[in-house]
Each structure stands twice: as structure tokens, then as C-alpha cells.
Amino acid sequence: MRRTSQLLGLAVLASIAAAIWAARSGGAVHARESMSRGAAPGRLGSRLNSAMDAPMYRAIAAALDLRPDDEVLDVACGWGEFLVAHAAGARRVAGVDLTPEKVALARERLARRIADGTAEVAEGDAAALPWPADTFSAVTCMDAYPFFPDPRAVLAEVFRVLRPGGRAVISFAAEQLPNGVESRQSRGIAGVYTAISATVTTRMMAEAGFDPVTLSWAPIAGDHRLFGAALRAAGGDQLDVVVGHKPA
Numbered sequence: 516m517r518r519t520s521q522l523l524g525l526a527v528l529a530s531i532a533a534a535i536w537a538a539r540s541g542g543a544v545h546a547r548e549s550m551s552r553g554a555a556p557g558r559l560g561s562r563l564n565s566a567m568d569a570p571m572y573r574a575i576a577a578a579l580d581l582r583p584d585d586e587v588l589d590v591a592c593g594w595g596e597f598l599v600a601h602a603a604g605a606r607r608v609a610g611v612d613l614t615p616e617k618v619a620l621a622r623e624r625l626a627r628r629i630a631d632g633t634a635e636v637a638e639g640d641a642a643a644l645p646w647p648a649d650t651f652s653a654v655t656c657m658d659a660y661p662f663f664p665d666p667r668a669v670l671a672e673v674f675r676v677l678r679p680g681g682r683a684v685i686s687f688a689a690e691q692l693p694n695g696v697e698s699r700q701s702r703g704i705a706g707v708y709t710a711i712s713a714t715v716t717t718r719m720m721a722e723a724g725f726d727p728v729t730l731s732w733a734p735i736a737g738d739h740r741l742f743g744a745a746l747r748a749a750g751g752d753q754l755d756v757v758v759g760h761k762p763a
Contacts, residue, residue: 561594561620568596571657571686571754574733576601578684578756579653588651588676590641590669591659595621598634609651610636611644642668650676654683661687661711670723680763683725685716686756688735713755725759732756 565572575597581587585605589597592610594617602608608628612618621636628634637645641656642665654673663669673683713730720728733754 556616558594558620561596561617564593565596565600568658570733571735572597572601574754574756575655575657575684575686578686578731578758579655579682581605581653585652586650588644588646588654590644590654590656590673592621592636593617595624595636597655597657599624605653606633608634609646611639611641612636613638613640642672644672644676646676648675649678652678652681654681655686656684657686658688660685660716666711666716667719667723670719670725674723674725674759674761677761679761682758682760683720684756684758685720686754687711687716688754713757716755716757720757720759723759724761726762728757728759730755730757 579587581602581604583604583606585602586607587598587602587605587609589595589602589608589610592598592612593614595610598608598610598621608625610618610621610625612621615638618636618638622629625634625636629636639645641659641663654677656669656673660666660669670685673685677683717728717730733756735754
């Protein structure tokens with residue numbers, strides 16, 4: 516019960532911090548470029564988000580099934596939580612994010628690996644990844660996909676930088692859409708985003724060349740019942756996890 520209360524408190528604080536920061540940052544466009552859905556700014560905001568997103572990171576790590584010889588890219592990596600906490604055993608890790616502040620924090624947290632030449636963090640656009648083709652064996656993108664102006668371009672880039680036989684995991688919080696509606700423009704704390712169904716994402720990954728493509732679900736709140744209930748009341752506790760493999 517204590518841990519659930521702490522998580523709920525963190526959720527409230529992160530939402531307040533994100534809302535205040537978005538209001539000060541000059542509007543939805545800047546907010547969209549500076550944080551993914553629900554992300555809060557700064558070191559404190561990043562810690563809060565990491566605490567709330569722990570179940571999501573565990574679900575993605577399980578879906579990815581990382582190995583010691585993997586070279587992992589996290590697209591929209593934020594301050595590098597997944598790379599630090601769940602990809603530490605991979606041979607090489609890399610992250611890319613559009614926000615200079617988050618990139619600086621990720622570089623700080625990965626400083627030792629960067630110095631050793633087994634990590635790098637780039638500031639850049641997910642639709643124009645700064646790596647050659649066939650660079651990585653695994654790519655992740657968590658909770659940022661709905662904010663990309665051109666999701667197809669991002670998936671094409673993810674496919675390009677993956678080696679043959681590599682796999683990509685795209686995850687995002689599911690939203691309840693009306694029957695027959697596959698996507699729609701919505702507005703949240705972080706600005707305008709596209710509420711998109713997992714079915715559409717699965718189809719888009721197949722169109723990008725991934726085969727096979729599989730879809731699964733995980734509770735965003737993990738086994739925390741009250742936290743999950745709060746999320747469901749706010750719109751849903753389901754995390755869509757889409758896994759695509761680049762044909763060998």
C-alpha cells in the first residue's frame with residue numbers, strides 16, 4: 516500500500532510539473548518537441564517518470580530479451596533510463612532524443628560507457644537517425660510514437676538502422692477509440708499527438724518491411740491495483756507492445 520501511494524503521488528507531481536513547464540515553454544509545438552507524453556522536465560521530472568514507467572520498462576525488456584552481444588538503440592530515450600537500468604549488459608547502447616536537456620542528462624548517466632566507447636547519445640530527429648544502415652541488433656521506442664509527425668518515416672528509419680535478423684519494439688499507451696476509428700488527432704499536456712490503434716501500428720510496421728510483426732499488451736501500472744485504477748479512470752492502463760523483426 517505504501518508503494519502504491521508513493522506511485523500515485525509521483526504521478527500527480529509529474530503531471531503538475533509537466534503542466535507548469537508546458538505552460539512556460541511557449542505552447543504545444545515546443546512542448547511536443549521537448550517531451551513525450553506525460554514526461555516531466557529536468558532531473559527531478561525524469562526521476563519521477565522513471566519511477567512511474569518502471570512496469571513499462573520491464574515489459575519492454577521482457578519483449579526485447581536482450582543478450583550480451585546486442586547493440587541497442589533507444590529512440591526518444593529521454594534521460595536514458597532504459598539504457599541504464601535494462602540494457603547495461605548489452606555490448607553497446609545508443610540513444611537519440613530531440614530535447615537537449617534530456618540528451619545532456621543521458622550523457623551524464625552513461626558517461627563511463629561513453630568514455631569506454633560502448634555508448635553514445637545523439638540529439639536528433641527520430642525520422643532521420645544519425646547512424647548507418649544495419650548498425651543495431653535491437654531498437655526500442657517507448658511512449659513517444661504518438662508524437663512523431665510522420666510515424667511511417669520513423670519506422671522506415673528504425674528498419675534501416677536494424678541489422679537483418681534484428682528486432683524492434685514500439686510501445687505506447689493505448690487509447691479507447693470509437694468503433695471504426697483507427698487514429699485521430701488529440702491534445703494533451705505535451706501538445707498535439709496522434710491517438711493511434713495498435714492495429715494500425717502493426718500494419719505500418721509490416722508495410723515498412725518488418726516480418727513477422729506481433730502485438731501484445733501489458734498493464735502500464737504493473738501489479739499496482741490502485742495506480743492502475745487511477746490510470747484507467749484517466750483513460751486507460753493498457754500498454755500496446757508491437758514487436759517487429761527485420762528479415763534475415
